[in-house]
Amino acid sequence: MRQLDALQIIEAADIGCGTGRYTQLLSRHLRDKIRFMYCIDYSANMLGQVGRNFEKARSRVPDMIKSSAMCLPLKDETLNCIFTFNAVHHFTLLDFLRETERILRDGGFLFIYTRLRSQNSRSVWGRFFPMFDSKETRLYEEHDLENAITNIPGLRLQKSQRFTFNRKSTLERLVGQAEKQYYSTFDLYSQSELELALDEFKDNLRDHFDDPSKIQWDDGNILLVLQKTQ
Numbered sequence: 001m002r003q004l005d006a007l008q009i010i011e012a013a014d015i016g017c018g019t020g021r022y023t024q025l026l027s028r029h030l031r032d033k034i035r036f037m038y039c040i041d042y043s044a045n046m047l048g049q050v051g052r053n054f055e056k057a058r059s060r061v062p063d064m065i066k067s068s069a070m071c072l073p074l075k076d077e078t079l080n081c082i083f084t085f086n087a088v089h090h091f092t093l094l095d096f097l098r099e100t101e102r103i104l105r106d107g108g109f110l111f112i113y114t115r116l117r118s119q120n121s122r123s124v125w126g127r128f129f130p131m132f133d134s135k136e137t138r139l140y141e142e143h144d145l146e147n148a149i150t151n152i153p154g155l156r157l158q159k160s161q162r163f164t165f166n167r168k169s170t171l172e173r174l175v176g177q178a179e180k181q182y183y184s185t186f187d188l189y190s191q192s193e194l195e196l197a198l199d200e201f202k203d204n205l206r207d208h209f210d211d212p213s214k215i216q217w218d219d220g221n222i223l224l225v226l227q228k229t230q
Helices: 002-006 021-033 044-056 093-103 117-121 124-128 142-149 171-179 184-188 191-208
Strands: 010-015 034-041 063-066 079-085 104-114 155-169 215-228
Touching: 010 021, 010 093, 021 034, 021 044, 021 079, 034 044, 044 063, 079 093, 093 104, 093 142, 093 155, 117 124, 117 215, 124 191, 124 215, 142 155, 142 215, 171 191
Parallel strands: 010 034, 010 079, 034 063, 079 104
Antiparallel strands: 104 215, 155 215
16 A cells, blocks of 8 residues: 555554454554554454454554444544454444544545455355345445545545455365354354354355365455545
8 A cells, every 4th residue: 555655654543453463464564654553443352352462473562442433532633544444334434434534634544445245245155155145234335435435525535446366265164164153244143044054055165166175266355545635
């Protein structure tokens, strides 16, 4: 992201940080540029995992804040970067955008990395796991995000870029991810629905792929870069 490379000092927050996996990647990439980085999530359990993951990597543990993304306990014009990775569909979008506009300094950037509804439907889960696509109603399409941004006068969409990733896995590993409810979408199933869907998922994969140890598909994501302007 050339916008980050151009900044001398980064004062940022990762909102909806989860276990901090992307925060760690950012920290490794940006290194000494980061003056401070807040990890913000509504789940205390997730924030606890952030601390343990950074300690395990022998990295400086970031400041952690338990908070809703729609009412952030940060002063106006505090940051020059805000990141959110695969989390924006959990937020009330317009409220989140207003908060980021308030907190960013002029010229600061908001990076939204997410998957679109159409990208989700083309994933191995959307194609083969029963009801996964229909139950996941929280995701946006690109035009939804763009339309929301036009309602925030202080934010301007600078760039959007789509990514495609070639994935490989095994039937056993994918089943394990479903059983551990790797995606929040699985929380939308009742226990009985999940059990029936999992059995059908196994059958679908066996029918579609000749070798259950070589399951391949493409995942998609999108990155939107917004800048705060006067």
